[in-house]
Amino acid sequence: AQKVTQAQTEISVVEKEDVTLDCVYETRDTTYYLFWYKQPPSGELVFLIRRNSFDEQNEISGRYSWNFQKSTSSFNFTITASQVVDSAVYFCALSTNNAGNMLTFGGGTRLMVKP
Amino acid sequence: GAVVSQHPSRVICKSGTSVKIECRSLDFQATTMFWYRQFPKQSLMLMATSNEGSKATYEQGVEKDKFLINHASLTLSTLTVTSAHPEDSSFYICSARGGWADNEQFFGPGTRLTVL
Numbered sequence: 001a002q003k004v005t006q007a008q009t010e011i012s013v014v015e016k017e018d019v020t021l022d023c024v025y026e027t028r029d030t031t032y033y034l035f036w037y038k039q040p041p042s043g044e045l046v047f048l049i050r051r052n053s054f055d056e057q058n059e060i061s062g063r064y065s066w067n068f069q070k071s072t073s074s075f076n077f078t079i080t081a082s083q084v085v086d087s088a089v090y091f092c093a094l095s096t097n098n099a100g101n102m103l104t105f106g107g108g109t110r111l112m113v114k115p
Numbered sequence: 116g117a118v119v120s121q122h123p124s125r126v127i128c129k130s131g132t133s134v135k136i137e138c139r140s141l142d143f144q145a146t147t148m149f150w151y152r153q154f155p156k157q158s159l160m161l162m163a164t165s166n167e168g169s170k171a172t173y174e175q176g177v178e179k180d181k182f183l184i185n186h187a188s189l190t191l192s193t194l195t196v197t198s199a200h201p202e203d204s205s206f207y208i209c210s211a212r213g214g215w216a217d218n219e220q221f222f223g224p225g226t227r228l229t230v231l
Contacts, residue, residue: 037222043206044224045159091158101212102149103220105158 002027004094004106006100012112013082020078022111023092029053034068034075040088048090051075072102080111118142119211121223128199129231136194136226138209144189145211149220153206163188165192199230 003026013019025034037046051068059066063080079086088097092106118141126136138148147166151159163179165171165186173179181203183195193210196203206227210220 033219042224043208043227045208045222047222050219100164102161102164103159103210107158110156 002094002096002099002104004092004104006090006106006109008109009107010110010112012114015084015113016081016114017113018078018080019082019111021090021092021111022078023075023077023106025073025075025092025094027094027096029096029098032094033092034100035095036075036077037091037093038064038088039091039108045091048077057084079111080115082111084113084115087111087113117213117221119209119223121209121226123226124224125227125229126156126231127229129139130200131198133195133197134181134199134228136207136209136228138194138223139194140190140211140213140221143206143213143221144212145192145213145214146189147211147212148186148192149212150184150192150194151208153208153211153225154184159208199228201230204228209212 005024023082032053036053038046065078067076089108089110091108093103095101095103120139122137149164152162152209154157162173162177163171163173163184165184167186167189171184186192206225208225209223212220
């Protein structure tokens with residue numbers, strides 16, 4: 001069985017602060033994929049990143065960075081110099097080949113960036 | 116590429132009526148489509164998985180007679196909420212997966228259903 005835990009339900013920061021959203025996953029499969037999505041108030045899911053289980057390299061994309069640690073089953077997401085437009089709900093998700101590549105979502109973290 | 120549309124984006128209906136939501140893959144053939152439901156301040160919950168030309172597979176607790184799913188072509192799946200009740204009010208999101216990308220789903224913009 002797969003499980004994704006996002007322990008932080010809500011985070012509030014002031015603009016320009018850095019913020020890290022935590023994601024811990026559980027799976028017995030050795031081949032799996034991890035995702036992060038952003039859901040702004042409009043509701044549409046915005047794909048941010050996909051990472052496979054064999055690639056532990058951290059990734060940076062502009063103000064976004066991801067830290068994948070298999071040893072702790074974590075895939076944390078950091079926003080540097082946050083902006084008001086970053087305010088949204090962020091979901092971490094997991095898919096595995098053995099589960100038919102269906103996505104298991106975490107509970108989401110609501111990020112509020114105040115000016 | 117890999118664009119998925121949903122129609123309508125928002126619908127308000129009276130209790131007891133049926134509502135149909137369409138999900139289309141615009142620029143690829145979707146071998147599999149997924150339907151999710153999201154209640155306010157909650158995560159996405161998978162309702163069902165449908166493969167083109169075959170019956171949908173429903174998740175535990177989802178009534179197949181109430182949520183009718185049809186995946187008649189490689190670019191279209193429909194979800195019909197039959198005899199809708201206020202508790203069916205929710206945000207419904209579809210996603211589609213093409214044959215080339217087993218591990219990635221492309222999401223539609225969602226449909227907000229309000230049942231009065």
